[in-house]
Every structure is written in structure tokens, then in C-alpha cells.
Amino acid sequence: MAEILSKINSPKDLKSVDKSKLNELAHEIRQFILETVSKTGGHLSASLGVVELSIALHRVFCSPIDKIIWDVGHQCYAHKILTGRRDRFHTLRQYKGINGFPKRDESIHDAFDTGHSSTSISAAMGMCIARDREQKDYKVIAVIGDGALTGGMALEALNHAGSLKKDLLVILNDNEMSISPNVGAFSTYLSRIISGQLYNKVKREIETMIRSIPQIGPHMLKMASRLDDAVKSLVVPGIMFEELGFKYFGPIPGHNLNALIDTLEAVKKLQKPILLHIVTKKGKGYAPAEKNPSTYHGAAPFVIETGNFKLQKKADIPNYTDVFSRSLIQLARSNSKIIGISAAMLEGTGLDRFKEVYPDRCFDVGIAEQHAVTLAAGIACEGFRPVVAIYSTFLQRAYDQVLHDVCLQNLPVIFAIDRAGLVGEDGPTHHGAFDLSYLRTIPNLILMAPKDEDELQHMLYTATLQNCPVAIRYPRARGVGIKLSDPFQSIPIGQAELLRIGTDITLIAIGSMVYPALTAAEQLQKEGISAQVINARFAKPLDRELILQAAQSTGRVITIEENALSGGFGCAILELFQEENLWSIQVHRLGIPDRFISIGSIDLLKQQLGLDVTGILNAARKLCVPSLVAHQKKSLMIG
Numbered sequence: 335m336a337e338i339l340s341k342i343n344s345p346k347d348l349k350s351v352d353k354s355k356l357n358e359l360a361h362e363i364r365q366f367i368l369e370t371v372s373k374t375g376g377h378l379s380a381s382l383g384v385v386e387l388s389i390a391l392h393r394v395f396c397s398p399i400d401k402i403i404w405d406v407g408h409q410c411y412a413h414k415i416l417t418g419r420r421d422r423f424h425t426l427r428q429y430k431g432i433n434g435f436p437k438r439d440e441s442i443h444d445a446f447d448t449g450h451s452s453t454s455i456s457a458a459m460g461m462c463i464a465r466d467r468e469q470k471d472y473k474v475i476a477v478i479g480d481g482a483l484t485g486g487m488a489l490e491a492l493n494h495a496g497s498l499k500k501d502l503l504v505i506l507n508d509n510e511m512s513i514s515p516n517v518g519a520f521s522t523y524l525s526r527i528i529s530g531q532l533y534n535k536v537k538r539e540i541e542t543m544i545r546s547i548p549q550i551g552p553h554m555l556k557m558a559s560r561l562d563d564a565v566k567s568l569v570v571p572g573i574m575f576e577e578l579g580f581k582y583f584g585p586i587p588g589h590n591l592n593a594l595i596d597t598l599e600a601v602k603k604l605q606k607p608i609l610l611h612i613v614t615k616k617g618k619g620y621a622p623a624e625k626n627p628s629t630y631h632g633a634a635p636f637v638i639e640t641g642n643f644k645l646q647k648k649a650d651i652p653n654y655t656d657v658f659s660r661s662l663i664q665l666a667r668s669n670s671k672i673i674g675i676s677a678a679m680l681e682g683t684g685l686d687r688f689k690e691v692y693p694d695r696c697f698d699v700g701i702a703e704q705h706a707v708t709l710a711a712g713i714a715c716e717g718f719r720p721v722v723a724i725y726s727t728f729l730q731r732a733y734d735q736v737l738h739d740v741c742l743q744n745l746p747v748i749f750a751i752d753r754a755g756l757v758g759e760d761g762p763t764h765h766g767a768f769d770l771s772y773l774r775t776i777p778n779l780i781l782m783a784p785k786d787e788d789e790l791q792h793m794l795y796t797a798t799l800q801n802c803p804v805a806i807r808y809p810r811a812r813g814v815g816i817k818l819s820d821p822f823q824s825i826p827i828g829q830a831e832l833l834r835i836g837t838d839i840t841l842i843a844i845g846s847m848v849y850p851a852l853t854a855a856e857q858l859q860k861e862g863i864s865a866q867v868i869n870a871r872f873a874k875p876l877d878r879e880l881i882l883q884a885a886q887s888t889g890r891v892i893t894i895e896e897n898a899l900s901g902g903f904g905c906a907i908l909e910l911f912q913e914e915n916l917w918s919i920q921v922h923r924l925g926i927p928d929r930f931i932s933i934g935s936i937d938l939l940k941q942q943l944g945l946d947v948t949g950i951l952n953a954a955r956k957l958c959v960p961s962l963v964a965h966q967k968k969s970l971m972i973g
Contacts, residue, residue, distance in 0.1 A: 429934030449763025452485025496579020584611030659684030726766025783845030787813030
């Protein structure tokens, strides 16, 4: 254990460290983060970039009395290490271990749960209002990145905060790099601020000089300030924050501990909205991460010496994201109406490759999911086929736009929903557990899920042929190794697929759960239970005829989905049976229970939830074995 870090078990211990030793402490923390994340995987680049800031914040402020809110939370590792979780840090992102994001139920020093971007200022404002209502005296600090500040919610909160004039400190961590490169006017604006530092320096020198003039100095300074107010909006980029009601400081170097601590000590004395602009480098201190910060944003385990990842992709089995990307590029060659749209996730969704081929047909709107969806609606109004590639958990943020701006107008927008289902170590903020539930209720929307990578490409092609909204959800996983067929084939809307005939029980699976259902059916056959398997393909519309016929033929049904049971695919099947008055059919639903699922590997979580082959087998046995035993006893009595 590092000499200084080993003695820090709380922010109180940090305050007793000699100031001359703080740079050494920063180095020790970086090494500690590197050693851990190289084994567990995690958000490396962002956390390495804010080590000095984390030290300075806990040196100057008094957590947990003072509230520190980390926007998104990708960068919270140093904060966690400094607040009593050093000895458990090796469990980072592991089942029942330390969460990769701030969690209030994990530590009193985590003031607010985060995981999605652009929420910190709103939460901080809420705490300021509560503080002032109770006449308490503590500081509230929101740390937000330049990427997250492009989110509309953050700008809404800035606007509100400035008008209320609350004692709030917003720290803008400007590292010029979100997950995907920052886009839009705001990124350019921040660059202008950095390049405009000379003005601030000259302004301070002139003010000092005028103030020193005997008798007339203060009067001249007052006149000069009026002139300054008239022209500074033309030459000072930081004026936007000032006009919003914030006192702006910066930009200052975010890796200079002395500058950070001195500045924080100074602004701490002010009781007004403050925006402190610091400039940092993502991946600071680790050359591979500095060179390729997006590669190490959410890194798999890697070798520290080389930067090489330990788990290399299998070249012969592409993941679903790769198949989506290839298919979209291929479809766009013959369909000039296809447009790609991303909300700051070009690389994560595979649209980066589409943009390389069709740069004028791909738009990254930044962290602005609501805008992305309504932008797509506007494009669709004019006869195009926009494809919004987005993670399931992030599409939740644009639910109103999906409903009102796309589906209400029945516009042909395609939603390519990546990371549907469990996503593993990123935990409850990132599991795509709800999309079948929150989309299934919306009129006009076709909702599909492929059983494998080949079916995904045909579903995407099918979606481009529809004159209505279509959503396709697929998991964070490699495919199953099925060869991609050519050419593209249109799938009849609402048509399921009978994969296996059986007489005792019907397994109706959708998406990622189809192949586990097939494997379970094979095992059940060996146990004397004949199971038929249906690949539903569509959560909406359902293949009523096939499902009803199969259910009536066996009398027992298990629905299997990697989605919340509440309102999900299984509920759709129950609704169908109710509409047809099929009350005698025994139904068991397998899916994600009504709770938020913790961190852990996808395989482990599925095992815990009964969403693996063993879970399906156990459910089938419970439904079938009592009936089979009764049938056998009856046969013996007749014999």
C-alpha cells in the first residue's frame, strides 16, 4: 500500500496531510486506480482526470456535511478511495462490491445517486433550497463535465440556479472529451473561454492601475466598469455564465493542486452562485488513456505495462452492435433516405463506422436524447428514414418525445435500442430492463427483438420498409455464431416462429432468451418432458394465432424475457389469454423482478434471476412434473 494513501480512511485524515505531500498522494491514487481497474475493468479515463480535483475538494470542504455531487459519476473513483472505501476498492463493479457510480446507500459521502448525465446541478439546487428552508449552513458543490453540460437538463438548471441566487458552487470540469467527441456550439464556446484568458489578465492589471490613482481612481473605475459591461459580451466568452447569474472564475489548470486549493478556499467564502471552470486531461498519468481516452472510458481488464486488453474480441463472432453497424451501412448504400442519429454515443452504438462512410448522413447531437428523438421526427416528416441508435437506459430520457413527437404522428422513425436487458458491471443505472414495458403501451409502434445476429439484420431491413415507428432491442453481447445470410429478408410484421414442437409445455421466448429456451427444451426432452419453443420476435404486435394454438395444445406456458416482468412481454401474453377467456392455461413468467438489479457479471445476474437454462428448467419442472406424476398414477390405477 502507498505510504500516504494507506493512512487516509476519511476526508478528515486528508486534511492532516502536509500540503507538500499532496502531489505524491495524487500519484499514489492514480497507481491505485490503475492497479484495480486493470483487474476489474471500469471507467478509467474520467477518474484519472479528476484525481487532483478530488483531493482539493475533500481538502477544502467538509464531506458529508458539505454535499459533493458528481455528474454522471464516471469520475468518482478517487472520491470513493478518499472517503473510506479504499480497502474495498478491489471489489469495484463486482457482485455485492463497490458500485462504479455514486450510491447513497453505499456511503454517507455519496450525496446523490448518479449514472446518467446532466443531473447534478438540478439535484444540487434542490439541496440548496432544502438547506435554506431549514436555515442550515453547508456548501453544495456540483461537479459537471463539459460533455454533460451540453445536456438540456443542465442548462435548464443553470438558468434556474442563477435566478434564485443560491449559495451554490458548480465546477465545470472541461477535459474537451466526453464518451464521443463533444459537438455543437457549446463545445466551441468553452474553447473560446480557454483562449480568452489574456483578456482577464489584462483587465485585472488595468483595474489595479486605475484604482491606484489618488482621489479620482474609484470614480474612473466606476466609469470603466460601465464601458466594460457594454463591450465585454463581445470579447469575453465567460459572459454567458455571468448573464445567467453566476460569478465566473477560470479557467484554471485542473492538475495544479495549489491553484485548485487556493481557488476553492477563495470561492468557499462567497455566498452566491459560482461557476468555477477548470481544465483537465482525461486519462491523466497513464499514457495509453491520455492518447485514447474514449477507448479507456469504460475499459475491460487490461495489462498496465502495454495497455492491451486481456479479453480480446472473438473475430469470428461479431457482437450485436457490430452487426447493426454493418447492416445499416449496407442498407444505406441502396437507400439514400437512411439517416443515422446518435446522442453522444457514436462509438458505443456503432454509428461511428456509419459516419465514416456517410459523414453527411450521420448526426451526433451530444448528450441530448430528447432532441435526438424529435430531430428524427422532423427528418421523418420529410420522407426520410432516420435511425436513432441509442442505449435502452438512455432512451428512457426521451419517453415523451417517443410518444408525442414520433408515435402520435405515426412517423417512420427507427429506434435501434442497444444494451437492452442486463448490462453487467455498470449496474442499475444502466441495465436496459424496462424498454419492452415502457414502449409496449404506445400506439402505432412496432416492437421487435432478434433471437440472434442474423435475425437482427433482417429486422433492421424490415424496419426500413415500414411507414410507422419501429423499435428493435438487442443485448450487450456477442452473437450466437450464426452465419449472416444474404440478401436481406423482410419479416412479416407480427409473425412469430415455431422452432420446436412439443406436447407438454410451451416456452415462448423473446430476444436473447430464445436460445436458452431451446437448450432447456432439449434437456427437458431427456427428462421425459416434451417442450415446444416459440421465438416471439415481436412484443407488439403479437402472433395471436400461433401463440393461442400452442398454448391450448399444451395447457402450460412459460414466457421468458430479459426485461422487467411488470408490464413486459409476459404481461402481453397474459392480456392475450384474458381477451380470449383462456383461464385454464397455466402460465409462469420468467423475467426481471420488480426491483433494481445490482452490479455483477451478466451471466451471474441471469443465474441469480433464473434467466438461464437452469432457471428455465426449474420453472418447467414445477409446471409439468406434478401433472406428469398424477397422470402416471392414474395410468397405474387403470392398469
